[in-house]
Amino acid sequence: MRLVSEAELAEEGARLAAGLRHGSVVHLHGELGAGKTTLARAIARGLGVADAPSSPTYSLVHHYDSPDGPVYHLDCYRLRHPDEAADLDWQGMAGDARAILVEWPERAGSWVLPADRHVRLSHVADPALRGLEIS
Secondary structure (H helix, E strand, O other): OEEEEHHHHHHHHHHHHHOOOOOEEEEEEOOOOOOHHHHHHHHHHHOOOOOOOOOOOOOOEEEEEEOOEEEEEEEOOOOOOHHHHHHHOHHHHHHHOOEEEEEOHHHHHHHOOOOOEEEEEEEOOOOOEEEEEEO
């Protein structure tokens, strides 16, 4: 794990986006407020999304257009049970996605698509920094 500022987190998102192949699935792990949505925004921008992505917490899924196909941003935090993820049309998204970014993937249980990349974000003692690990 390394420590990054919010600006460095945005830069890391752009670098991560540049390395994603078409249809990549990225799982974003971390507690509330750790920077998952901030990183998802940076990845989406790096993929050419013009709109400023927002947290899909209440709608669960946001769809954004990029020059190379749709980018899906899911937030599974509000799922009360993994079976609620069955209604999210995972296979339909996988069929045409430029990328799929999934916050709280563990809440979707076996429904979530396997990750090509895992990102772990964490709070640290300095509130201006975040812990970041990408695998």
